[in-house]
Amino acid sequence: MDYISFVILHYKDIKVTDTCVQSILAMEQQERIRIVIVDNDIQKSEKDRKELSLKYQENSQIKILQIKENGGFSYANNQGYQYAKEHFGNGYIIVLNNDIEFTQKNFVSILEESYHSHPCHIIGPDVIRQGTGEHQNPMDTRLRTKEEACYTIKMHRLALRFYPLYYMLQKAEKSKLKNKEKQAALSHQLQTDVIPFGACLIFTPLFAEKEEKAFDPETQFFYEEYILALRCRRKNYKIVYDPSMTVYHESGAATKKSYSTEKKRIRFMLEKTAAACEVYLEMLGE
Numbered sequence: 001m002d003y004i005s006f007v008i009l010h011y012k013d014i015k016v017t018d019t020c021v022q023s024i025l026a027m028e029q030q031e032r033i034r035i036v037i038v039d040n041d042i043q044k045s046e047k048d049r050k051e052l053s054l055k056y057q058e059n060s061q062i063k064i065l066q067i068k069e070n071g072g073f074s075y076a077n078n079q080g081y082q083y084a085k086e087h088f089g090n091g092y093i094i095v096l097n098n099d100i101e102f103t104q105k106n107f108v109s110i111l112e113e114s115y116h117s118h119p120c121h122i123i124g125p126d127v128i129r130q131g132t133g134e135h136q137n138p139m140d141t142r143l144r145t146k147e148e149a150c151y152t153i154k155m156h157r158l159a160l161r162f163y164p165l166y167y168m169l170q171k172a173e174k175s176k177l178k179n180k181e182k183q184a185a186l187s188h189q190l191q192t193d194v195i196p197f198g199a200c201l202i203f204t205p206l207f208a209e210k211e212e213k214a215f216d217p218e219t220q221f222f223y224e225e226y227i228l229a230l231r232c233r234r235k236n237y238k239i240v241y242d243p244s245m246t247v248y249h250e251s252g253a254a255t256k257k258s259y260s261t262e263k264k265r266i267r268f269m270l271e272k273t274a275a276a277c278e279v280y281l282e283m284l285g286e
Contacts (some may be wrong), residue, residue, distance in 0.1 A: 003088040007036045007080035007095045017098040029108045034088050035062045038080040072220025081214040090208035096200040099250035114242045121207040121237035124196030125245035135187035138194035138241045149281045156274035191241040198225045223276035
């Protein structure tokens with residue numbers, strides 16, 4: 001039997017994770033579906049972490065994988081990806097955030113039809129932001145250049161150096177309107193060689209048969225999509241964005257609880273993005 005593995009990165013909010021799990025359990029072809037929940041809530045005590053394990057202990061389709069060390073997003077997802085490969089084979093491995101929700105009952109059938117029509121290594125579905133209807137995939141249509149990566153690092157380091165002023169300016173700045181019409185039009189088209197949005201990535205059998213890790217090199221947070229796309233380009237792996245598959249995204253519903261203030265959250269994002277961008281820059285120089 002060819003399994004479809006869903007690797008869910010759990011953090012902070014069990015209700016958010018359960019919404020994701022229940023949407024998967026509502027799909028057709030349940031006999032082929034397996035779920036690996038990667039519990040990355042390492043700051044919680046062992047007693048508190050048991051709550052997640054107990055919740056699904058009666059369901060043989062679901063495996064809870066507890067992460068013990070603070071390796072970040074890439075490391076935790078790789079642990080789930082590798083568990084799925086070892087126990088369920090080199091089939092489809094869908095790596096996703098816990099704030100993703102599926103509404104298509106025939107998602108598996110649509111996925112297989114897409115893969116057979118457009119053989120590739122990674123598929124990105126249409127990721128729709130709940131509340132706004134924004135289409136978040138593809139995240140970009142091209143890789144960042146060396147100059148752009150250097151500029152990102154420079155500006156993030158500068159923002160951290162003068163963070164109080166930067167934060168005040170950010171608060172004062174009015175939100176900029178995006179070209180939503182253009183974005184919506186592109187979201188309805190099948191596209192190749194794009195930068196897929198990392199909230200939901202489908203690694204196909206072509207990828208799983210060759211790769212021991214989903215993310216390599218591992219970064220703690222941010223820029224994973226560009227690093228993944230660069231890695232794929234160098235190996236002649238094909239990335240496809242297919243809007244026939246749709247998922248809904250609550251955009252950081254769980255991770256927002258990690259910060260006592262918005263100010264701390266933005267500082268964290270600046271630090272981690274700059275560090276991950278440096279890894280990308282190193283890869284460009286190889």
